[in-house]
Amino acid sequence: MxxxxxxxxxxxxxxxxxxLLPELVTLDEWGYPVVDGAPVPPxxxxxxxxxxxxxxxxxxxxxxxxxxxxxxxxxxxxxx
Amino acid sequence: MxxxxxxxxxDPMTAARAPDRRGAGTMLLGAHRAGYGADLAxxxxxxxxxxxxxxxxxxxxxxxAAAVEASGLTGRGGAGFPSSTKLxxxxxxxxxxxxxxxxxxxxxxxxxxxxxxxPHLVLDGAQLTARAMGAARIVVCVADDDHHSARxxxxxxxxxxxxxxxxxxxxxxxxxxxxxxxxESALVSWLDGGPGVPTFRPVKxxxxxxxxxxALVHNAETLAHVALIARHGPGTFRSxxxxxxxxxxxxxxxxxxxxxxxxEIPMGTRLxxxxxxxxxxxxxxxxxxxxxxxxxxxxxxxxxxxxxxxMAAVGGVVGAGVLVVLPRSACxxxxxxxxxxxxxxxxxxxxxxxxFGLPALARDLTDLADGTADVTTVRRLHERLTAxxxxxxxxxxxxxxxxVHSALTVFAGDVTAHVGGAPCAHQARPSMLPPxxxx
Numbered sequence: 001m002x003x004x005x006x007x008x009x010x011x012x013x014x015x016x017x018x019x020l021l022p023e024l025v026t027l028d029e030w031g032y033p034v035v036d037g038a039p040v041p042p043x044x045x046x047x048x049x050x051x052x053x054x055x056x057x058x059x060x061x062x063x064x065x066x067x068x069x070x071x072x073x074x075x076x077x078x079x080x
Numbered sequence: 081m082x083x084x085x086x087x088x089x090x091d092p093m094t095a096a097r098a099p100d101r102r103g104a105g106t107m108l109l110g111a112h113r114a115g116y117g118a119d120l121a122x123x124x125x126x127x128x129x130x131x132x133x134x135x136x137x138x139x140x141x142x143x144x145a146a147a148v149e150a151s152g153l154t155g156r157g158g159a160g161f162p163s164s165t166k167l168x169x170x171x172x173x174x175x176x177x178x179x180x181x182x183x184x185x186x187x188x189x190x191x192x193x194x195x196x197x198x199p200h201l202v203l204d205g206a207q208l209t210a211r212a213m214g215a216a217r218i219v220v221c222v223a224d225d226d227h228h229s230a231r232x233x234x235x236x237x238x239x240x241x242x243x244x245x246x247x248x249x250x251x252x253x254x255x256x257x258x259x260x261x262x263x264e265s266a267l268v269s270w271l272d273g274g275p276g277v278p279t280f281r282p283v284k285x286x287x288x289x290x291x292x293x294x295a296l297v298h299n300a301e302t303l304a305h306v307a308l309i310a311r312h313g314p315g316t317f318r319s320x321x322x323x324x325x326x327x328x329x330x331x332x333x334x335x336x337x338x339x340x341x342x343x344e345i346p347m348g349t350r351l352x353x354x355x356x357x358x359x360x361x362x363x364x365x366x367x368x369x370x371x372x373x374x375x376x377x378x379x380x381x382x383x384x385x386x387x388x389x390x391m392a393a394v395g396g397v398v399g400a401g402v403l404v405v406l407p408r409s410a411c412x413x414x415x416x417x418x419x420x421x422x423x424x425x426x427x428x429x430x431x432x433x434x435x436f437g438l439p440a441l442a443r444d445l446t447d448l449a450d451g452t453a454d455v456t457t458v459r460r461l462h463e464r465l466t467a468x469x470x471x472x473x474x475x476x477x478x479x480x481x482x483x484v485h486s487a488l489t490v491f492a493g494d495v496t497a498h499v500g501g502a503p504c505a506h507q508a509r510p511s512m513l514p515p516x517x518x519x
Contacts, residue, residue: 009430
């Protein structure tokens with residue numbers, strides 16, 4: 001299961017994530033992203049990774065499903 | 081039943097004084113009440129030696145953890161987790177045991193009371209816990225504006241050096257006094273040379289570290305209970321309180337009372353009996369439970385037993401043990417607005433929803449109390465409560481949202497009256513909140 005989280009300390013409300021991924025990210029009245037913990041649908045995983053790459057503050061995190069083979073991308077690598 | 085860990089010692093000094101030790105096993109402040117000094121001699125005369133392990137006793141850590149588990153002790157810092165869990169943490173060799181006596185809750189004075197009256201009980205509990213975990217050092221954290229507690233603590237630590245009751249190196253640290261400084265990730269960050277603000281932890285319960293070794297944070301009161309449980313066994317701890325929530329706890333009663341202060345009560349005491357000794361100055365309208373990030377409980381619920389589960393059933397919180405009494409003559413919305421303004425100012429300033437959301441909540445509440453708000457403001461207030469909850473690195477915004485939400489429920493009648501255009505009749509009245517909020 002792939003999911004997305006926001007590091008609220010790093011986030012500075014650039015809002016790129018909401019532009020790239022409006023299906024999963026909404027902005028609050030101050031421009032900060034609101035995400036729920038729901039799994040990212042497979043069709044949106046690529047866009048979620050792009051949103052993570054584009055975030056100027058590296059605050060948008062894609063948490064990849066642990067690969068059963070143990071060779072999957074780690075949390076630290078996700079979205080880079 | 082786990083046997084008591086206490087090793088009986090016959091101390092001629094103790095016997096000669098024929099001490100009055102009634103309630104010795106159950107009360108944190110028992111020695112203070114019985115007139116014993118807070119110094120090491122008074123402490124040992126009343127409580128006896130702390131049952132530290134003998135060299136080579138490999139089974140001791142598990143026996144202590146089992147005794148604490150059987151006692152049913154839960155953390156007294158607010159979260160309320162079973163204390164035995166942290167004692168059994170694995171991979172903590174060389175760890176730092178952090179004693180949290182920061183008094184982070186603005187209305188609370190329980191850490192000060194405990195440190196002043198029973199510093200050695202806190203230190204005994206820290207030593208026992210550190211030995212059980214295999215921790216390499218103990219750091220006692222007292223806020224940098226709490227000079228009295230720091231003096232008492234450093235004196236107590238000096239008294240213990242070289243006496244055998246302090247096998248684990250103990251130091252005193254003085255992190256900055258601020259609401260969020262006492263939050264465990266903020267505390268550990270400061271100890272590790274960081275800025276002393278809450279840290280974003282993407283994985284829930286991610287371990288904290290100082291000098292790249294694990295750090296475990298314990299509330300001072302929790303450790304003092306461990307010191308009693310280790311001496312007298314879990315049965316004595318469970319002999320007071322309720323089966324669901326055993327033991328005693330320290331409660332700060334403040335607000336509209338003639339005798340604000342810290343009271344040690346058995347868990348499960350009815351709420352009205354907890355606040356009665358502090359002598360409410362007027363008929364009670366409501367009580368803010370669990371501190372400024374807690375929850376309002378109406379006077380109708382004053383018969384509720386003061387323990388986590390029954391309190392939760394009436395929308396209340398035990399948390400760090402703070403009760404702020406609101407007299408009938410005060411406006412709940414006005415006071416909530418004041419608390420919200422204070423809490424907005426206590427944000428570490430890191431997370432947008434907290435930085436922008438809390439002042440917005442406070443302004444809405446002030447408008448409401450001024451009689452200048454309409455139904456739109458109330459609707460927006462509810463939306464903003466949702467918007468700030470769960471969106472910070474720490475639980476600060478969540479606590480404020482919970483407190484404001486409870487106010488809108490408990491003072492629903494006042495909300496309706498204010499929306500109808502009636503300004504608050506108590507506008508000029510000074511706040512009934514404790515003066516520490518001016519800090």
